[in-house]
Every structure is written in structure tokens, then in C-alpha cells.
Amino acid sequence: MSSRIITWLRAALLACVVGLAGAPAWAAGSAEAAVAATAADGGLIQPGNNAEAFRSARRGEHQSITFAAPADRMLIQSEGQTWRMWRNGPITQWGGWLLAAVFVALVLFRLIRGRIDLEGAPTGRLIERFNRVERTAHWTLAVTFVVLALSGLTLLFGKHVIIPLIGYDAFSWFARLAKNLHNLTGPLFFASTVVFVLMFARDNVWQAIDALWIRKAGGLLTGEHVPSWRFNFGEKTWFWIGVVILGLLVGATGLILDFPGNGQTRQDMQLAHLIHAGGAILFIALSLGHIYIGTVGMEGAMDGMKSGYVDETWAREHHEYWYRQAKDATPARPAAPPRAAASATR
Amino acid sequence: MARMKFLCDAERCIECNGCVTACKNEHEVPWGIQRRRVVTINDGVVGKEKSLSVACMHCTDAPCMAVCPVDVFYRTEDGVVLHDKDACIGCGYCFYACPFGAPQFPQEGAFGQRGKMDKCTFCAGGPEADGSDAELEKYGRNRLAEGKLPLCAEMCSTKALLAGDAQTVSDIFRERVVRRGGAGAEAIGWNTAYGSGEQKREQTRGGDK
Amino acid sequence: MNALKWMLPLMAAAALSACSEQPQVVSYEAGHYSGKPDSRPWESAAYGGDKAAWQSDMRARARKQTEIGRMPE
Structure with a gap:
């Protein structure tokens, strides 16, 4: 329990430090990454790197289903994990x-x-x-x-x-x-x-x-x-x-x-x-x-x-x-x- | 033999929904329950459309198991997540927690009356005696006990959906990836199903930009 | 009143016993589970407990899912 709190504190501290020192650089970097990912579609610039494909899959955009299952149009429902962690x-x-x-x-x-x-x-x-x-x-x-x-x-x-x-x-x-x-x-x-x-x-x-x-x-x-x-x-x-x-x-x-x-x-x-x-x-x-x-x-x-x-x-x-x-x-x-x-x- | 897994090859799935239908038929699932579904990403966008068949993924750290207030879930020695319908109270917590929308309920009534949760069993039945009528009625057929694999995967027309021991499934997939782009065996998939003329050229053009 | 005096600490202890709980992830040990026991697939009538035979059958069955080697190159 205490080790988890320490991990949280460490993560929060790290986030603060990164946020203060690298905010502009980070923002520019992520914008670049987004552009690159769009252009490359997760394949050409970094062959074999599927990270962006998985990120977009979890965002659930542009996903559809033919058979009726209104709640389950998405491939992955990420909110469930948040709910579980809180509950x-x-x-x-x-x-x-x-x-x-x-x-x-x-x-x-x-x-x-x-x-x-x-x-x-x-x-x-x-x-x-x-x-x-x-x-x-x-x-x-x-x-x-x-x-x-x-x-x-x-x-x-x-x-x-x-x-x-x-x-x-x-x-x-x-x-x-x-x-x-x-x-x-x-x-x-x-x-x-x-x-x-x-x-x-x-x-x-x-x-x-x-x-x-x-x-x-x-x-x-x-x-x-x-x-x-x-x-x-x-x-x-x-x-x-x-x-x-x-x-x-x-x-x-x-x-x-x-x-x-x-x-x-x-x-x-x-x-x-x-x-x-x-x-x-x-x-x-x-x-x-x-x-x-x-x-x-x-x-x-x-x-x-x-x-x-x-x-x-x-x-x-x-x-x-x-x-x-x-x-x-x-x-x-x-x-x-x-x-x-x-x-x-x- | 340690771990049963599903694997769906997005390069091959043609969204025929055969797996969905096969599952419904094999297990005689109640009306309104769909243990497996096919999700399409970028439907209608040429060159970017991909489909995947999803059901219970039999997670190692299964969220349904973690949140179930009555502890009905269990994992078999082969890594299949099963549940005991007799003890299920129909609270719907597994339905909130599951990332893949696997848990299904026969009803959606007032006062939270949902009935007993139903989900993919990897064709491994439930706690009832293997092959019994009670098991068939509650959980569907127990194909694993008959030495068969899940029907959805076994009857998949393009062999996009694979099921079985993780080692064997990943071996098959690795062989396939190594040969991908070649002729012959690799012919099954998109091009077989939808032809390779105009569409193929558009795909290439789309990828070049 | 006297009964209350020794019952209160007891009730407090009972109420506190819930607090030692760790994260609610079920620690599942293969084959052990608090609920209804289930037989394993190789214990069915078809295999009669022969785990090795079941495993080799499953592997053979899984290998049938690949078409490589079944078609002319």
C-alpha cells in the first residue's frame, strides 16, 4: 500500500517536472508525432511499430458494427478499466x-x-x-x-x-x-x-x-x-x-x-x-x-x-x-x- | 500446453460475421445475446478498412473476475475464463468492467432485472458435468472436452480467427506473417474475397501519398 | 450495559477485519476456486483423464487452422 502511494507521488512529481521544463517541447513533439502517424499510418516511418494503431483503436474512432449491439460498437472500451480501478x-x-x-x-x-x-x-x-x-x-x-x-x-x-x-x-x-x-x-x-x-x-x-x-x-x-x-x-x-x-x-x-x-x-x-x-x-x-x-x-x-x-x-x-x-x-x-x-x- | 487464446488477423477478416452466426447456432444462445461480434474500423475507407472479430479474450487479469461481487468467475488450467451461472446475481458489474463487451445479459429490465450473465466460454462449457444437458442449456456446447477447438475459429472461412494453445496459434501466425505479400498460400484474404483489380491499385496509391 | 462493554470492542474488531483487504483481484490458483468445482476438459468421457492425449489432439487440431502446406506453392 505504502509503496503504491510512493509510486503515485513519484509519478506526480515526474509529471510536474516534465510539465514545467518540457511543456513547449512536448507539445511540439506530440503534434509532430500526430502528423507523422497520420502520414505513415503506423507503418512506413517506423515499420513494425503498431503503437499508434493500438492508440487509435482504443480511442474507438471510426469503428462500426453490422450486427446490432449498440453498446459495443467499439473494439475496446477503455473506461471499464478506470471504473474498475476506482471501484x-x-x-x-x-x-x-x-x-x-x-x-x-x-x-x-x-x-x-x-x-x-x-x-x-x-x-x-x-x-x-x-x-x-x-x-x-x-x-x-x-x-x-x-x-x-x-x-x-x-x-x-x-x-x-x-x-x-x-x-x-x-x-x-x-x-x-x-x-x-x-x-x-x-x-x-x-x-x-x-x-x-x-x-x-x-x-x-x-x-x-x-x-x-x-x-x-x-x-x-x-x-x-x-x-x-x-x-x-x-x-x-x-x-x-x-x-x-x-x-x-x-x-x-x-x-x-x-x-x-x-x-x-x-x-x-x-x-x-x-x-x-x-x-x-x-x-x-x-x-x-x-x-x-x-x-x-x-x-x-x-x-x-x-x-x-x-x-x-x-x-x-x-x-x-x-x-x-x-x-x-x-x-x-x-x-x-x-x-x-x-x-x-x- | 498452457494457455488458450484467440487471435484475429485483421489482414484476413472480411467481416462475413460467420463466426457470430456459428457461435449463436452452436451454443443455442438465447435471443438477444451475441457472444461474438465483428467490429469494423474505417468502414468504407478504401485501403484502410479493417475488421476484427471480438469476444471474451479470456484475460489473465480478468476485470470481470476482479469486480464480481459474488466471485462466480474462475480460470481453468488452460487459461479459459468461465463462470458459474447458478451463482450469478445479474448485477452487471462485469458488463461495466469488461473492455471487450463480452458479458451479455438476456434482459434489460426495470429494477436492474438482467437475468444471468452469458459470455463466450471458449467452447469449454461451465461447471456442470461435461457434455450434460444442463451444461448445454446454460453455457452451450463443451467442444474442448470433445477434443475440438471453438467453432468460430474452426469454421472461419479465411482463417482470420485462430484459436487454440498460444504457442501453436502464434506459430501459425508467424509463418503467415513471414510469407505475407507472397502468392499461393497467402492468396486467402482481402484480394480473394473482393478482387485485386481497381481496389488494389487504389490501395497502393493511397499508401503512397 | 455490561454486555455492551465487552461486545463493543468485539464488534469493532469484526468491523475492522474488512480493512486488511488487499486489492480485489482474485488470486486464482490453477484448479482451485471457492465456487462450484469444474471438471477439466481431458476428464471427459472422450479422454477419460488422459491429459497427454487431449493436449496432442488439441495441438493437431490447432495446426489444422493453417492452410500453409496444404496448398501448392
Whole structure:
């Protein structure tokens, strides 16, 4: 691995040196070579040198085919190699490291910082944080996301992680399930992302108090509670970078891959796949943080999405401005639904 | 005997597409699948037109094998790249990676429903029992097990397409190149197929400029 | 909670195990492969495992592809 990096660096350095010192000479040289190649057609000046013939063959110009095979008019499809190097190289390797690093970071965070508990005692009075429609939108997105993430990771890493564990035949069955789940769930994920973005964009715009959250790094390490409106800057980052940019990008490229035969070429699909896989890895890495803080990382965070109601203490500590506003707008409900009350006081 | 290879002689291929047809017929391939194709370069440009027959080239570092998420590909001891259709999930990654457009899919449906990948097997079948009906149905005929070479090459009318052990194939090609330009045996090819009158003179003129 | 404490490092180790992977080129050893095993061409009914006979037949067959020597010079 390190030797390859060194080779790359060396190549980059060489390219810089050649580029700086020999740019004009090189340009003139290549123009000359092109002229020579045209005149000689790869044969007369340098007999037996077929390099230009192969270069032109790989460019795929002036190639045709009589029998219908629209995607394969060309002799050699060089882009496939680029796609392979990216997919098997950085996306698999760096992507794998990134996910592992985020996971380890979360474990360390949990061990050092522990769970983020409520400081005050729960009041038992509940405030509505997410209504039924919002929760449905969130959980549709969440369930499709998890299905897609797990099946996608299976297709990317399964060959190396799962085949040694469960064997070739069982994995093939498993991978077929993963591929079909992935392809069938994908469009639903895209649609629910669009709905979700429209639904939550208004509360995720920049608000002045977010500067305080950035200055104090959310109080994640100090344990200080930073006031915010309905969503703090951490949630907004996840919303805009995660759901909006990566979600829509991964969803749209996924649609290109999921419905072949609608005019997209093989090269379009290769590019779409690289963006899809790379974006998805980043998306999954970010989602680990979101899932952590929403479940085991913070006391009471799950209640808002589970029952729709949060305890007043939780609201005051984590979203103070929103708490004041929401309390004035709708009087707190003393008689809460029993299930919600149980989970809030747990 | 180490390595099976295809070699197509661009000086001889006359784009008759006989290899394509022979392959389709021999292996009873499904409708829409074309394991072999003939690509023409500079079609219609006198003196510069060349055709080549391409199929799976049975690469040593096969890209399909490297990207397959379920590892269905394997290389035989003779260097033939084969695959196990039972385990294929139809993801299409081999189709993205292959430089020669060899992997083919019977469908191109919504939600990525492609069916099982099909490609040239060098007439060596697949993992099913040699010569069995299951093998014929999934992968086509296993000519190698019968002591025969791929049909596309064996029936090539101008002997442009050669197949077999790399050593033998390159020996044949070397003998041919040494004699190229001569008469007699070298007569098969362009001039036999299309005549050598006006066209030949134009070729020479085109080459002189 | 206690179970969580010893499970987390275990899960981390499991997640990390993927990272030691080298480039995903299958290291293929002749005749060995994780998938369905295939018989070799000379193990067919026609040859019954006689590799030498199969090889010489293949060579002879390949030589038939050249017309040199078959035509008058």
C-alpha cells in the first residue's frame, strides 16, 4: 500500500517536472508525432511499430458494427478499466477504512463521554416534537435507508467478509436477495427523500443561534447544553449534507443504474455507479453518527421520533428556543398517552 | 500446453460475421445475446478498412473476475475464463468492467432485472458435468472436452480467427506473417474475397501519398 | 450495559477485519476456486483423464487452422 502511494507521488512529481521544463517541447513533439502517424499510418516511418494503431483503436474512432449491439460498437472500451480501478481501489479500501474509523470513533466517544443524560429530572409533561406525518416520513426513509445500506455494503464488501464466513453458495443466495432488495427499495428511498426534504427544509435553514453551536462544538465534549431552535446545527448538517446532498445524489444516480435501457450508455452507468458508491459510503458514515445519537447516545432522543412527544426537560436542555416557542404555542399535555409517558420517564 | 487464446488477423477478416452466426447456432444462445461480434474500423475507407472479430479474450487479469461481487468467475488450467451461472446475481458489474463487451445479459429490465450473465466460454462449457444437458442449456456446447477447438475459429472461412494453445496459434501466425505479400498460400484474404483489380491499385496509391 | 462493554470492542474488531483487504483481484490458483468445482476438459468421457492425449489432439487440431502446406506453392 505504502509503496503504491510512493509510486503515485513519484509519478506526480515526474509529471510536474516534465510539465514545467518540457511543456513547449512536448507539445511540439506530440503534434509532430500526430502528423507523422497520420502520414505513415503506423507503418512506413517506423515499420513494425503498431503503437499508434493500438492508440487509435482504443480511442474507438471510426469503428462500426453490422450486427446490432449498440453498446459495443467499439473494439475496446477503455473506461471499464478506470471504473474498475476506482471501484476496487479507493471506494472499497478508503470507504472501508472510513466506516471502520467512524465506528471506532463512536465507540471511543461512548467510552470516554458516556451517554448524554438529562441533567434535570423529567417533568412528565410532554411536548409534541414530530407529528404523525413527519414520523411516517422519517421512518419510511430510515427503514429504506437501512435496507439499502446493508444490501449495498453486502455487494461491496461481501466477497471478502461474508464468503469466508458462510461460503460461496450461501452468499450467492444472500447477495441475490440483497441485490433485488436494493433495486426494489431504491426508488422508494428516492421518493421518500424528496418528501422528507420538502417537509423539513423550513426548520433546517440557518438561524443566528447556530453560530453559538459551532463555537462551542455543540457542547458534545464539554457536556454543556447549547440552546437552539427546533433543530441544532448538528442536525442541520446531517440534513443538508447527508439527506439533501448525498441522499438526492445517491438516489438519483441509483435511478440511472436501476433502470437500464433508457438511453444511458455504459459509460454513464459507470460514472453513476462511482458517484453512487462513493456518496453512499459517506452517507452511511454520517448516518452512523445520527443513529448513535438518536438511539444509545442520548437519553430521551428516541422518544421524539418514536411517540412524537418529548419531555419538557429534554426539550429545555437540548432545544431551548424551540421549547419556549412550542410551550407558548401549544400548552403542554399533562395527560400523555401511556406508552409515550413510559418511554419518556424511563 | 498452457494457455488458450484467440487471435484475429485483421489482414484476413472480411467481416462475413460467420463466426457470430456459428457461435449463436452452436451454443443455442438465447435471443438477444451475441457472444461474438465483428467490429469494423474505417468502414468504407478504401485501403484502410479493417475488421476484427471480438469476444471474451479470456484475460489473465480478468476485470470481470476482479469486480464480481459474488466471485462466480474462475480460470481453468488452460487459461479459459468461465463462470458459474447458478451463482450469478445479474448485477452487471462485469458488463461495466469488461473492455471487450463480452458479458451479455438476456434482459434489460426495470429494477436492474438482467437475468444471468452469458459470455463466450471458449467452447469449454461451465461447471456442470461435461457434455450434460444442463451444461448445454446454460453455457452451450463443451467442444474442448470433445477434443475440438471453438467453432468460430474452426469454421472461419479465411482463417482470420485462430484459436487454440498460444504457442501453436502464434506459430501459425508467424509463418503467415513471414510469407505475407507472397502468392499461393497467402492468396486467402482481402484480394480473394473482393478482387485485386481497381481496389488494389487504389490501395497502393493511397499508401503512397 | 455490561454486555455492551465487552461486545463493543468485539464488534469493532469484526468491523475492522474488512480493512486488511488487499486489492480485489482474485488470486486464482490453477484448479482451485471457492465456487462450484469444474471438471477439466481431458476428464471427459472422450479422454477419460488422459491429459497427454487431449493436449496432442488439441495441438493437431490447432495446426489444422493453417492452410500453409496444404496448398501448392
